[in-house]
Amino acid sequence: MSRPTLKAIAKRAGVSVATVSRALSGRGRVDETTRQRILRIAEELGYAPDMAARSLVLRRTENVGFLIHALQSLSPHTFYGEILTAVERELRRHRYHLQFATVEDEALPALIKENRVDGLLLVGCDLPASLIQGLKERGLPVVLVDNHVPGVDSVFTDNTGGAFQATAHLIRLGHRRIAFIAETLDNLSFRERLEGYRQALEAHGMPFDPALVAEGERGFEGGFLAMSTLLQRARPTAVVAANDPTAASAMRAIRAHGLRIPEDIAVVGFDDDPLAVHTEPPLTTMRVFRSKMAVLAVARLLDLIKNPEQPALHIRIETQLIIRQSCGSPLT
Amino acid sequence: MSRPTLKAIAKRAGVSVATVSRALSGRGRVDETTRQRILRIAEELGYAPDMAARSLVLRRTENVGFLIHALQSLSPHTFYGEILTAVERELRRHRYHLQFATVEDEALPALIKENRVDGLLLVGCDLPASLIQGLKERGLPVVLVDNHVPGVDSVFTDNTGGAFQATAHLIRLGHRRIAFIAETLDNLSFRERLEGYRQALEAHGMPFDPALVAEGERGFEGGFLAMSTLLQRARPTAVVAANDPTAASAMRAIRAHGLRIPEDIAVVGFDDDPLAVHTEPPLTTMRVFRSKMAVLAVARLLDLIKNPEQPALHIRIETQLIIRQSCGSPLT
DNA sequence: TATATTAATGGAAATATTTTCAATAAAACC
DNA sequence: GGTTTTATTGAAAATATTTCCATTAATATA
Structure with missing residues (x-):
């Protein structure tokens, strides 16, 4: 009744786990007819890779942390709520997942120490500089959102x-x-x-x-x-x-x-x-442009995860004047 | 330069990894002086357990999923933002972590299929019933927040x-x-x-x-x-x-x-x-009482994770009338 | 002093996956 | 037909941790 493993699929298909792994991941070659058979069996059994095992050997989690200062949080500013949901949607598109955490002090969240994330989005300008510095030293890919400091990648509003x-x-x-x-x-x-x-x-x-x-x-x-x-x-x-x-x-x-x-x-x-x-x-x-900020930050972070040694980029997004009635429209 | 492992600590302390594991986890006995020594070395090296390895063998992630319908999301209702931050704080108190995801349709999020969470908080009453049912069948501990249906644990407002x-x-x-x-x-x-x-x-x-x-x-x-x-x-x-x-x-x-x-x-x-x-x-x-709802839901979920075979509980929280001026106060 | 008991420790297995390397089989070439 | 090349596959190692079991050492008991 427990979740099917590669081994189970291998047994059914009469091949080795290595072949199953290759067939499912698409890396490495495997005969087309056996690949089809394996894919079918995996489908039947409702196979999904075990994230723990995979991330143990691959040394990555496919998780991104979304850190925000507890003060700022999501309320009453819906501002960061919009960024959060946009980030999650964009991550999901890339088969990544979002770990949400608030930070109350300067301590490194357990998320990071325990290798639970491949990279971090640090959202808002209330996070302590010491924390940002500490993360940078750990060599973890980091992108600041709606904030910017020298030396750390950032996406922010003009x-x-x-x-x-x-x-x-x-x-x-x-x-x-x-x-x-x-x-x-x-x-x-x-x-x-x-x-x-x-x-x-x-x-x-x-x-x-x-x-x-x-x-x-x-x-x-x-x-x-x-x-x-x-x-x-x-x-x-x-x-x-x-x-x-x-x-x-x-x-x-x-x-x-x-x-x-x-x-x-x-x-x-x-x-x-x-x-x-x-x-x-x-x-x-x-x-x-909140969701634009989210999309760009996610893209940048995923790029940094793939290819960490890059000079820091600072992406500034211009704003747009929306004229309503509180200034007396110049048109009337 | 990479993260220290149990093995590294064991080598330094001149003991086996098994002993280090016991010393750090507190399970199993180990001589008090060697325990101190191991603890000191772990501290020096800045050791933190690798979540992937641990969760592979323990078959748990110390992660809880926070699922919300994409429609409802966090904005413009700050309502769920407050619940989210309260849930995260409470989880953190119990050394648990929060995976945030929005669901757009009835498909089981990858979070669940890939064993990325030990349990789920399903927030709000917009999540499709078929999804809730599907989760229930998987045997994953689930608590509904601000929603209730028969057969599934819930914490909600009266x-x-x-x-x-x-x-x-x-x-x-x-x-x-x-x-x-x-x-x-x-x-x-x-x-x-x-x-x-x-x-x-x-x-x-x-x-x-x-x-x-x-x-x-x-x-x-x-x-x-x-x-x-x-x-x-x-x-x-x-x-x-x-x-x-x-x-x-x-x-x-x-x-x-x-x-x-x-x-x-x-x-x-x-x-x-x-x-x-x-x-x-x-x-x-x-x-x-949003944060009350959050705290109770987390407590219930963690309890279900520890001890899954329990009859469903439905926790209803009463509301409180707050008199301001929009009705004409009876006191004036 | 010999035996039984208890405490402390290490070896090894187990977890699910990926990847390297070697082996086999089939095809291509001379 | 023999040799080389290529395609397909499986065995095994590796990842970091926990835990069971066995072993050793120390202490208590007769």
Whole structure:
């Protein structure tokens, strides 16, 4: 009643296990008629190779680890959820499997020490640098997703360029007092977006005013808090939010102050989160290509697994301005 | 430079691999001083057991599969994201690992055929019954999470009871024309919630009016659509939404019709999603204990892995009414 | 002191697969 | 027809671990 092995197939087919292995794997030659017979018997018995035995001799697991910081996790940002499912689908296409793990500290997850994965996707920019370094030293193929550090392969979003575009859009619409808010600046992506905002002001000969930058706190409340504190000390005509949840929650704060969107304050978000179409008014935002990021990261990782000695590649994906109603469309 | 093996440790310690294995695993006796010596050497060499070799001989992987339907996935419902991270944390506490996979059709995932997992968590009620049946027949330990069918262990939410409570709350507040909306009724949980609503009406001697039930479509737009169509044919004073995203999006539809919440229409959601505190007004909802569900499911599954021959257990977790402002608090 | 008991250890088998090497059989060539 | 080449196959080694069984050494008992 237990799972059929090569041996069982060999016995039935009256050949050796070596031949069966060759027939099924396609490596090495085997007579066409016996190959057919073996394939048929394997099918009949519902044979599937035992992963443990195979990975013992082959020294690979056909598993890829998906590591994410416990803080960041999958909620409330659906952001990484989308990446996770896209990664899994893409891996599956290549007959690979996904080990999911969150890391809470700097310790190497057991996944790695115990040889459970052939490579790793390190997702998000909250993973400790020491961990990344430790993995690199182990010689395990690693690709950073939505993050980048020198010396390690990465696939990430052009945050700076995106925020530049978003800010430039507001400037184009005539805004001169533009604010920037984030849940936290404790995060590389958000700092890069701040930098893009700054560069856009500079490129248009506008001053950077620190009073127009506000930070809230990590989590769903962040945008509300940031916007509220900002409104107490300044009165911008537009605001760039570090991401869409922040923007959505900032919109509530704006409204709570008795101001209208976009008439009094225009808002632009970042990420093109599913929620962006459902804010009141719908949110103009920078689209981030999450599944594209996933597909490219998987492709790169599988390539590194096959062929480890390669110079690091850094793949930056541009964003796209999606115009909705939160800035007052230039078309109306 | 490759990973140290038992053999390497044995050589250094001047003992056999059998002794090293015993010393490290703690099974079988070994002299205390040599055990210390072996432990020290293993530590020095940074030894970690090779998972493939171990799982080959032990016939277990210390892996648990987390299966979810591709449709349902992790987004836009952060719901399953929270369960996923909670499950992973709990598994890690027990030195188990998580294989994440989405299923698109009825085929047995390779995970299972190739012996990559010791057991499975089947999450959500969108997985095809034929798949569940197929797994059961393979004799693999399985626990359903947020779903239940006869004959298979399960941990799930008391949807019927929760919707009963939610509806009863509205009745207590004096409402007599209470509607029910869902993205779709193509989903067991949502049908159970409808059933709870129905039972509550019945228990209070109120008629069930099909005109007060509306379905939208799967996805973020669902609630808006359902509420809009409902408002075209009826004018309830309160509405029970099948989940919080539906409720949030229904609130936009209500406002779009020029009606106020809760003065014209009271709204109650379900799930206590993170977004519930951020709607305008904050949403009264039924709290669902996601991480509790995760912890119980993991515990049950690990128990089944250790001891497979047990009658199926069905663990139902009650919900809790969280009163915010979307129904008009009874306290004000 | 001789015998019985207990503790500690090593050898070897077992797990399921892949791959190398050698052997055999068949075909091709001179 | 004998020799060389080629195709097909099987035996065996290798992968890293656990565990059974036997052996040795040490201790306790008579």
